[in-house]
Amino acid sequence: MPEVILHIGAHKTGTTTLQRLFAENRELLENHGVLYPDTNWYHYAQHRLAFALRAQSFDVAGGCAEARAQLDLLCRAISETKAEKIFVSSEELFSIPLGKLRLLAERLGEWPVRIIAVVRRPDDMLLSLYNQNIKHPGNSFRRPIGYFLENPHEIDPDMHANTCIGNWIELFGQDNVTLLDYESKSPVDVIIDHLGMAGHLAPPLQRDNPRVPGIVGEIIRLSKMIDMPAERQARLFRVALNLFSGRPKLDIPTEDRASIIAAFEAENDALFARFGRENPYRVNSLSFDEEVGEAAKPLNMRDMIMLVNRILEKPE
Secondary structure (H helix, E strand, C coil): EEEEEECCCCCCCCCCCCCHHHCCHHHHHHCCCCCCCCCCCECCECCCCCCHHHCCCHHHHHHCCCCCHHHHHHHHHHHCCCCCCCEEEHHHHHCHHHHHHHHHHCCCCCEEEEEEEECCCCCHHHHHHHHHHCCCCCCCCCHHHHHHHHHHHHHHHHHHHHHHHHHEEEEEECHHHEECCCCCCCCHHHHHHHCCCCCCCCCCCCCCCCCEEHHHHHHHHHHCCCCCCCHHHHHHHHHHHHHHCCCCCEEEEEHHHHHHHHHHHHHHHHCCCCCCCCCCCCHHHHCCCCCCCCCCCCCCCHHHHHHHHHHHHEEE
16 A cells, blocks of 8 residues: 655745656656656646645636545545555645645545655744745735734744644644754755655755845835736846846844744744654754845835836846
8 A cells, every 4th residue: 555645845945846856757756666646736746736625716727626626636646556655745735724634634544644844943934935925926925024023923824833733743643744844954855765765866956946135025025015017026026136136135133033933932842842852943052143144124226226227228
């Protein structure tokens, strides 16, 4: 009987890098007894399954998916394969509420299931989530970074790892959940090892979804503030990224980093205690001596005129 491995994220823990790698090497994986199904497919991974369980409308993927239909597709792929392991990946699974996960647990009940969850240092996680959301044209994410420094719990449900992973533990059992912390060892390397693919599959040298310069994120944030059409935001993003590619990435002061870590310390204490481990994300055990990037600040007039000049001289 094959083992089903659900890689649930969280967001910003190398998920896209892993998914692209596996999507490009599906045949190699299958030759070594690992099925990376092409069902429930969107953007290198099984995101349709997650969107269906959330009962989300996802126009880019073809409309609102239906959970039972998506689960039928997955269960059929599992039943028909001769692979020893089925690897399913979507970071959108991480924070699905308990009630919406029950159907998944019920349908996968006839197979052994292993959950792989990854957590990340809270201050780096918050900055990475902010960067990912603010740079994406057309969404409604437009609050300045300062708001989330004061209200770190509001940026994304994935920050509440103890609650999210606790739901999976409740449904699948503590012994069937593996917790990885992002900083100890690359989750991509760990998962490749876990699947027995070390020496056969090498992770790429460069990660997907890198942080953009702070000034670029701020330009797109302001474009959302005036409700600029999404297609213009996308063009503005390309121009700004090209013009300001050498500028520093967004960063925050040490005191704000410490405050974010402290805000999640109790939750992470509880999470790691479930696995008999000490919380590695405690203020008094972390270093803040890393190179500091660009502090959050308003755009200046010179940069704005440079941007206007570039747009005028290179119309698309």
